[in-house]
Every structure is written in C-alpha cells, then in structure tokens.
Amino acid sequence: MNEILIKYIQEHLLSSSDIELTSEDDLLGSGLVDSMGMVKLIAFIEQEFNLTVPPQDMVIENFMTISYIENYLEQRKQA
Amino acid sequence: MIFTLPQIIKQSAKLYPDKDAFRxxxxxxxxxxxxxxxxxxxxxxxxxxxxxxxxxxxxxxxxxxxxxxxxxxxxxxxxxxxxxxxxxxxxxxxxxxxxxxxxxxxxxxxxxxxxxxxxxxxxxxxxxxxxxxxxxxxxxxxxxxxxxxxxxxxxxxLEKDLAYIMYTSGTTGQPKGIMHTHYSGLSYAKLSKALYNVNPNDRVGNHSPLHFDISTFGYFTTPLASATTVIVSEAHTKMPASLSQLIEKEQLSIWYSVPLALTQLLHKGLLEEKNMTSLRWVLYGGEPFPPKHLKQLMGLWSQAQFSNVYGPAEVNQCTFYTIPKNFDETQSIPLGAIWDNTEMLILDQEDQIVKQGEQGELLIRSATMMQGYWKQKALSQKGFYKMEASAESPIEKIFYRTGDLVRQDENRNLLFMGRKDRQIKTRGYRVELDEIETALLRHAAIQSVGVFPVKDEEYGQLIGAAIVLKDQHKLEEKEIRNHLSNFLPWYAIPGQLFFLDEIPRTSAGKVNHKLLQKQSINLT
Structure with missing residues (x-):
C-alpha cells in the first residue's frame, strides 16, 4: 500500500522528480502536494482501493502523511 | 496619529496588549x-x-x-x-x-x-x-x-518611504515587483477598516499566503482595528472538511478569500451541519464568484453580508459591491462603485473618456496606489497615465491603467467586461499567458506554442496549451510539465496540453488564440 501511494505521488504529483518521499513527510503543510494534487490523490485512492472517501473524511488527520493515509485506509477496511 | 505600518502594532499593543493579534x-x-x-x-x-x-x-x-x-x-x-x-x-x-x-x-x-x-x-x-x-x-x-x-x-x-514589494506575473517571462509605501499600505488598511466596520471583537479568517495581495486585509487591516487574524494553515486550505471545522471552532466573524475556497466547501456539502452564525461579513476577490454558487452560499449563511472586492495589487482595492440578497443569478456580479479617496476614468483606445454606459479601460487614482514597478522605469511609465495640469486641475494627476475593460450600468456600478491584454485569473491567481508561452519555448524540442484560457465550471478559468514539436522530436506531457515547473508557479502550469501539427494563425501571422480556445473544446 505504502509503495503504491509513494509511487503515485512521486510520478504524478510532485513538482520535481528528485524529491525523496517518505511515509512521514508532511504532504499538506510543506507544499509538496498542491490542492489540485490532493483532489487527484483522493480520486486515485478511491479507484485503487475501491472505496469512496466521503467529504467529511477529507480532514488533515486522515491525509497529512502517507502513514496517516494508511491508518485511515486500515480503519475503513475494518469498518 | 499613525502614518507607518509598524505603528499599527504599537497602537494596538497600547490599547489591547493581551489580545490575540494573530492565531x-x-x-x-x-x-x-x-x-x-x-x-x-x-x-x-x-x-x-x-x-x-x-x-x-x-x-x-x-x-x-x-x-x-x-x-x-x-x-x-x-x-x-x-x-x-x-x-x-x-x-x-x-x-x-x-x-x-x-x-x-x-x-x-x-x-x-x-x-x-x-x-x-x-x-x-x-x-x-x-x-x-x-x-x-x-x-x-x-x-x-x-x-x-x-x-x-x-x-x-516617513509615510512616503517604501514599505513592501509584491511580485506578480509579468508578460516578458519574468515577474515584476509592485512597490508600495507605508502610505499606500496604511491607506488601504484605513479604508477597508472603515468600509467593513472592522472592530476589536472581529475574528478575521485569512486564507491567502503573504505573497498574495489579498493577505493585506488580514495582516494590515485587522491589526489596525485591534481585532484578531486567524491564519488558515496550508493544510487547512487543502482539506475542505478541516477548513469548515476551523471556521466554526475559531468563531470567525469576517472571511476573505478567493471564491474557490468557498465553493469547495459548498460543493462537498460541508457547511450544512456546522454552526457558522458567527460570520457577519464574507469578502471575496481575485476573480468572479459563479453567481449560482454564491446564491446557494448566501442562502446557507443568511446572517452574513457578502461583498465583491475588486482592485489589482497595484492599487490594493478600488471598488466595493455589497451583494443584495435578491440578486439576479443569471447576471454577472458587478465590481461595484469606487471607494473613498479614489477617482476613476474609463478611457477608450485613444485615451478619450467614453460616453456614459460605454465600454473602456478602467484607470484608477487613489491613496492606495503603488509607486511603480521595482527597477522597471519603462514598464511603470506604461502602467501610468498622466493627466497634465490644466485650468480645471492645477496639479498633474497620475492614474494607474488597470488593463481591465469595464462599463458603468444604470446604477453607476462598474461591470467587468474582460481584459485589454492576455492576463487571466486562475484560482484567484494572476497569470500572464504570454509568460507561459515564453517558458514553453525555452524547451529545445518545442517549435511553436499557443496558450489560451479554458473555461471550467468549478475553477472558473484554467489554462490550455497547444504545442507543435520540432521535427524528429518526441515529448511526453510529464516532461513538459517538469520543464515548466522550473520557471512557473504551480497555478500557471497548463492543465491541458494539446499536440498539434501546426498552430493556427491570424491573417496577420499572429497565433490565433481565440480559434485555439474554440478548438480545444472539441479536442478534449
């Protein structure tokens, strides 16, 4: 899951290909991904993991880093 | 009496030392x-x-x-x-x-x-x-x-000393620095404080980064009123549900942003269940608010007044328009009337004043006006219009040419009719399409280009680029975006790229941007 997300962000959302991305990098606050990028990322997650992210789930606590996203997806799986 | 920007803080620190200035x-x-x-x-x-x-x-x-x-x-x-x-x-x-x-x-x-x-x-x-x-x-x-x-x-x-330089997109491929003095910055703060009646109890939501001129309201006006500015974090601007939580939790009373920030909340249905009755005045600027969406938002936040704020960064703000509750959503929303300490002209292509109700370029003379562009004498001269001293006016008057085409309606409100040049607004940001063309042409494999605006339901205007590659060359979209990201901010990178065999031209041999814009609808 981790690799899929890193690969997608690195290939489609980062402005420069030489940025090394880790699971703990702040995607939202550091300007790594812009707001259009977040929209794309969420659309990718919905398609890739076959689920719908409802608007009220689009919060910082769920999407700030790749590991936050993993936690969120885990919770969704269990629910 | 205060006449410089730092005196804003000194004054409020005397009056309200323990009050939150920024959060x-x-x-x-x-x-x-x-x-x-x-x-x-x-x-x-x-x-x-x-x-x-x-x-x-x-x-x-x-x-x-x-x-x-x-x-x-x-x-x-x-x-x-x-x-x-x-x-x-x-x-x-x-x-x-x-x-x-x-x-x-x-x-x-x-x-x-x-x-x-x-x-x-x-x-x-x-x-x-x-x-x-x-x-x-x-x-x-x-x-x-x-x-x-x-x-x-x-x-x-001194109030006439230079206080700040804000950069904006330039046509030549390099940004230009707008020079403001303590006087022009503080004049903006005084006028906007008075107009929106900002008082010490207000909590102002500042959505814009400092390098975007909309932020002067949160950074200058709010402190002048000894009120509190809540700086919206980068993360909140990207996560709509968090943003709506913030408005509620911080009990914001005034909001000022580009329309997109608000339409995103609206579209996701994130406003209905929140208590946002603390909002008393919602200001938007940077670009037009789609009237249909504005009507919906005004219905949800019925206790608040809504105002359209207009003014290029060169003059901070110059008109205001408070939107009537029963406005006609099939019409575009006026820019409004000029505010205090400001004079305007509407001129035709020969610099003659147009007849009442006719279209022309808007020129502004105001206390809030810039001094010119940093180290760009020719550009500054081109941007200003000098009205020589005459029998009626013994002093020379200097106006800023906005480049915006307007006309006055029967209620004397200004209506925006388009641009004189190729500047557009996308997601509230000001972009010169020619700057994007210059950046594209710096790539060795690109022969010719045409960059044009693309209408978008949610984002207002996005950017499209038609590209002709040199013979024997191949380029992926991604390579082009990477190339552009070396020169342009993210919001200026075209979302749609079209590869053509040839760029359509007008009879005069210029790139036919209008035709490209029309064709792009069929190409997508």
Whole structure:
C-alpha cells in the first residue's frame, strides 16, 4: 500500500522528480502536494482501493502523511 | 496619529496588549508580544547592517512568524518582499537578485527548500529563522528572542518611504515587483477598516499566503482595528472538511478569500451541519464568484453580508459591491462603485473618456496606489497615465491603467467586461499567458506554442496549451510539465496540453488564440 501511494505521488504529483518521499513527510503543510494534487490523490485512492472517501473524511488527520493515509485506509477496511 | 505600518502594532499593543493579534493552529501571539518581538527582529537586522530601504525577503508559508517578520522588517525601516517558498528555484533566485536581498527571514518548515536556494547564495548574507551550517550566517528565532533588545529602535520612517514589494506575473517571462509605501499600505488598511466596520471583537479568517495581495486585509487591516487574524494553515486550505471545522471552532466573524475556497466547501456539502452564525461579513476577490454558487452560499449563511472586492495589487482595492440578497443569478456580479479617496476614468483606445454606459479601460487614482514597478522605469511609465495640469486641475494627476475593460450600468456600478491584454485569473491567481508561452519555448524540442484560457465550471478559468514539436522530436506531457515547473508557479502550469501539427494563425501571422480556445473544446 505504502509503495503504491509513494509511487503515485512521486510520478504524478510532485513538482520535481528528485524529491525523496517518505511515509512521514508532511504532504499538506510543506507544499509538496498542491490542492489540485490532493483532489487527484483522493480520486486515485478511491479507484485503487475501491472505496469512496466521503467529504467529511477529507480532514488533515486522515491525509497529512502517507502513514496517516494508511491508518485511515486500515480503519475503513475494518469498518 | 499613525502614518507607518509598524505603528499599527504599537497602537494596538497600547490599547489591547493581551489580545490575540494573530492565531495559527493552536498557537497565538498577542499585540504585546508582537510589539516586543518585532522590535527584537528589527534590532537584529540593524545590528547586521541593514539600512533604511534595504530589501529583506520573507521566505515562509502561512505561520505566526510571517507577522513578526513583516512588522520587524518595517520597524527597522527596511522593505519587506514576500517570497513564495513553493515557487520554482529559478523564480526565487530571480527575485533575490532583482531586489538585491541581503537577508531572508524564514522558519524551520523551509529547511529543505532553503538548502537548494542557498546552493547559490547570490546577494544573501544572512538567514534568520533557522540556524544551520550554511554558507551564510544564520540565526534561529530562539536566539533572536533571547539575545536582542526589546526596545523600539525608533528609526525615522516617513509615510512616503517604501514599505513592501509584491511580485506578480509579468508578460516578458519574468515577474515584476509592485512597490508600495507605508502610505499606500496604511491607506488601504484605513479604508477597508472603515468600509467593513472592522472592530476589536472581529475574528478575521485569512486564507491567502503573504505573497498574495489579498493577505493585506488580514495582516494590515485587522491589526489596525485591534481585532484578531486567524491564519488558515496550508493544510487547512487543502482539506475542505478541516477548513469548515476551523471556521466554526475559531468563531470567525469576517472571511476573505478567493471564491474557490468557498465553493469547495459548498460543493462537498460541508457547511450544512456546522454552526457558522458567527460570520457577519464574507469578502471575496481575485476573480468572479459563479453567481449560482454564491446564491446557494448566501442562502446557507443568511446572517452574513457578502461583498465583491475588486482592485489589482497595484492599487490594493478600488471598488466595493455589497451583494443584495435578491440578486439576479443569471447576471454577472458587478465590481461595484469606487471607494473613498479614489477617482476613476474609463478611457477608450485613444485615451478619450467614453460616453456614459460605454465600454473602456478602467484607470484608477487613489491613496492606495503603488509607486511603480521595482527597477522597471519603462514598464511603470506604461502602467501610468498622466493627466497634465490644466485650468480645471492645477496639479498633474497620475492614474494607474488597470488593463481591465469595464462599463458603468444604470446604477453607476462598474461591470467587468474582460481584459485589454492576455492576463487571466486562475484560482484567484494572476497569470500572464504570454509568460507561459515564453517558458514553453525555452524547451529545445518545442517549435511553436499557443496558450489560451479554458473555461471550467468549478475553477472558473484554467489554462490550455497547444504545442507543435520540432521535427524528429518526441515529448511526453510529464516532461513538459517538469520543464515548466522550473520557471512557473504551480497555478500557471497548463492543465491541458494539446499536440498539434501546426498552430493556427491570424491573417496577420499572429497565433490565433481565440480559434485555439474554440478548438480545444472539441479536442478534449
């Protein structure tokens, strides 16, 4: 899951290909991904993991880093 | 009487020392603290040899330190230059060089970005905000607050002295710096405070980064009223559900942003269940608000007044329009009437005043007007229109040419009719389409290009680019986007790229942008 997300962000959302991305990098606050990028990322997650992210789930606590996203997806799986 | 920007904080610190001046996330700074910290930063700058009129860069994202930086620099008599840390490196280097910036004020979030900026330090001598092993001297915020005197350095600053330079998109491929004095900045704060009746109880939501001129309301006007500015974090601007929580939790009473920030909340249905009755005035600017969506929002926030704010960064603001509850959503919303201390002209192509109700270019003369573009004499002259002294007016009058085409309706409200040139607004940001063409043509495999606006239901206007490659060359979309990201900010990178065999041209041989725009609808 981790690799899929890193690969997608690195290939489609980062402005420069030489940025090394880790699971703990702040995607939202550091300007790594812009707001259009977040929209794309969420659309990718919905398609890739076959689920719908409802608007009220689009919060910082769920999407700030790749590991936050993993936690969120885990919770969704269990629910 | 106050006549400079740092006096805003000194005045509010006397009146309300314990009141929050700025809030960010779970942190806050009071007027009392801010007045001390800005002195400490000013004292460090002076000890580093910074003189009145020197340019200092503010290199950070939304944060509390932006307020300390802005007022500390001003209180040292220096000129602050907001830089966008997310801008391409070449643009940052251009600005540092163009303004001969000796010192950057920053914070720890920019460590990674600064490292690449400092690979070529140019005129830089000091970094304040992070201490590190860099080729230039650096000071952490902690050392500033521990070691520097809290006394006001009392630099003699005149209202006509330069206070800040804000950069905007330029047609030639390089951005241009808009020069504002303490007088023009403070005039904006005074006029907007009076117009929207900003008072000490207000809590103002500031959605814009410092390098975007909409932020002057949160950074100048709110403190002038001794009210509280809530700086919306970068993360909140990207996560709509968090943003709606913030408006409710911070009990915001005034909101000011580009329309997109609000339409995103609306579309996701994130407003219905929240209690946002604290909002009393919603201001938007930067670009038109789709009337249909505005009507919906006004229905949800029925207790609030809504106003359209218009004015290029060169004049801060120049008109206001408060939207009637029963406005006709099939019509576009007027820019409104000019505000106080401002005069306007509507001129035709021969610089003659148009007949009442006819279309022409809007020119503005105002207390809030810029001094010109930094180190760009020819460009400044082109941007101003001088009305010679005459029998009726014994003094020469200088107007700024907005480039916006307008006409006055029967109620004397100005209506926006389009642009005189190829500047567009996309997601509230100002972009010169010719700058994008210049950047594209810098790629060795690109033969010719045409960049044009693309209408979009949600985003208003996006950008499309038609590209013809040189013979025997191949390029992927991704390579083109990577290339552009070296020169342009993210919002100026075209979302749609079209590869053509040939660029359509007008009979005069110029790129036929209108036709490209029409064709693009069929191409997608």
């Amino acid at each position: 960010y996330g779970n942190t806050a700074i009071t007027y009392g603290e801010l007045s001390i910290k800005m002195n400490q930063l000013a004292n460090l700058l002076i000890s580093l040899g910074i003189k009145k009129g020197d340019r200092i860069g503010i290199f950070m994202g939304r944060s509390l330190e932006t307020a300390i930086a802005l007022y500390g620099i001003s209180n040292a008599g220096a000129v602050f230059v907001p830089l966008d840390p997310q801008a391409p490196l070449s643009r940052t280097h251009f600005l540092i060089n163009d303004c001969d910036i000796k010192c950057l004020i920053t914070n720890s979030a920019q460590k990674r970005t600064l490292k690449s900026v400092l690979a070529d330090p140019l005129s830089l001598k000091n970094i304040i905000g992070i201490e590190d092993n860099w080729p230039v001297e650096s000071y952490s915020w902690t050392t500033v607050f521990e070691n520097q005197s809290k006394e006001d350095p009392n630099i003699n600053i």
